[in-house]
Amino acid sequence: MGTTSGPVLALAGGVGGAKLALGLSKVLPPDRLVIVVNTGDDEEFHGLHVSPDLDTVMYTLAGLANPDTGWGLAGESFQTLEMLSNYGAPTWFNLGDKDLATHIRRTQLLSQGWSLSQVTRDLCQRLGIEHAVVPMSDDEVRTVVDTDDGPLAFQEYFVHRHCEPRTRAVSFHGAEVAKPSPTFDTALRSASALVFCPSNPFLSIDPILAVGDVRERILSFKGPRVTVSPIVGGAALRGPAAKMLEELGHPVSCVGVARQYRGLCDLFVLDQADNAHADAIQSLGMEPHVTNTIMNTDEDKIALAKFIRRLLER
Ligand code: GDP
Ligand code: CA
Numbered sequence: 001m002g003t004t005s006g007p008v009l010a011l012a013g014g015v016g017g018a019k020l021a022l023g024l025s026k027v028l029p030p031d032r033l034v035i036v037v038n039t040g041d042d043e044e045f046h047g048l049h050v051s052p053d054l055d056t057v058m059y060t061l062a063g064l065a066n067p068d069t070g071w072g073l074a075g076e077s078f079q080t081l082e083m084l085s086n087y088g089a090p091t092w093f094n095l096g097d098k099d100l101a102t103h104i105r106r107t108q109l110l111s112q113g114w115s116l117s118q119v120t121r122d123l124c125q126r127l128g129i130e131h132a133v134v135p136m137s138d139d140e141v142r143t144v145v146d147t148d149d150g151p152l153a154f155q156e157y158f159v160h161r162h163c164e165p166r167t168r169a170v171s172f173h174g175a176e177v178a179k180p181s182p183t184f185d186t187a188l189r190s191a192s193a194l195v196f197c198p199s200n201p202f203l204s205i206d207p208i209l210a211v212g213d214v215r216e217r218i219l220s221f222k223g224p225r226v227t228v229s230p231i232v233g234g235a236a237l238r239g240p241a242a243k244m245l246e247e248l249g250h251p252v253s254c255v256g257v258a259r260q261y262r263g264l265c266d267l268f269v270l271d272q273a274d275n276a277h278a279d280a281i282q283s284l285g286m287e288p289h290v291t292n293t294i295m296n297t298d299e300d301k302i303a304l305a306k307f308i309r310r311l312l313e314r
Pocket of ligand 2: 041
């Protein structure tokens, strides 16, 4: 990463991705970082376009995220949802009163013909975010989880059914014909390094890889590619990543994660709790690097981001 080289391209889902994205934004200036976010989770609720992962990253970088959940806004209330419930509307998807403003504004701008990239840039700018936070695509991609109970739309599986049905496969409707968003496309050409944030490989990273020719372009990407494991000590810190590894027949460990990145990644960051797995990572063709990857505080996020920056500067 010389001074004239391109930005770091970080790929992220929601809560896990946003933590490292925040760390990276504290150690890299705005012209040295592009954060590309999964939109396979996007869904319409009450006629509004909701982009949960984009919002999680946006609220986190703006310092507005709810510190207890990692998603949604701090100091949120849910009166609109209560009233919607009085009207008999389905309210299993949590939408706070302030959060609804984001979805109203996004939907309004989309209906005026703005692209999701343009809308996201506008929302981020108005929240004071200087770094580029962009959707993986401006085209519609929808994650569908094929389960023992049949195919379920992503939010139906994740929120309504609490990830309980057993996963058989995951697919990304529309991904094949979707194009990377303009900033993502440029970053795939100009970035000096690539970071897979500690996001769910099946639900947050795979949809990004499924967009158009993104997987091929990352397979042949020239700079160093680094992954941070979202699995620590054989468990997910939250969400269904460990459960899905088991259901899809992979080892429930950072090794199972690393398997998903074969050929896509050169450097694999695993937690100090998983030191014993370093050799197995090496034999998958990735250089293992051990550190603390649990990001509870901003200091943790910054420390991990600095660790990654040092790896990329070698
Ligand atoms: P989602 O879209 O909100 O589900 O978020 P992501 O896919 O971006 O992140 C979910 C993953 O983040 C889960 O598998 C968690 O285990 C992982 N995760 C959450 N917090 C941390 C953390 O502090 N460190 C690491 N290494 N992984 C984390
Ligand atoms: Ca998500």
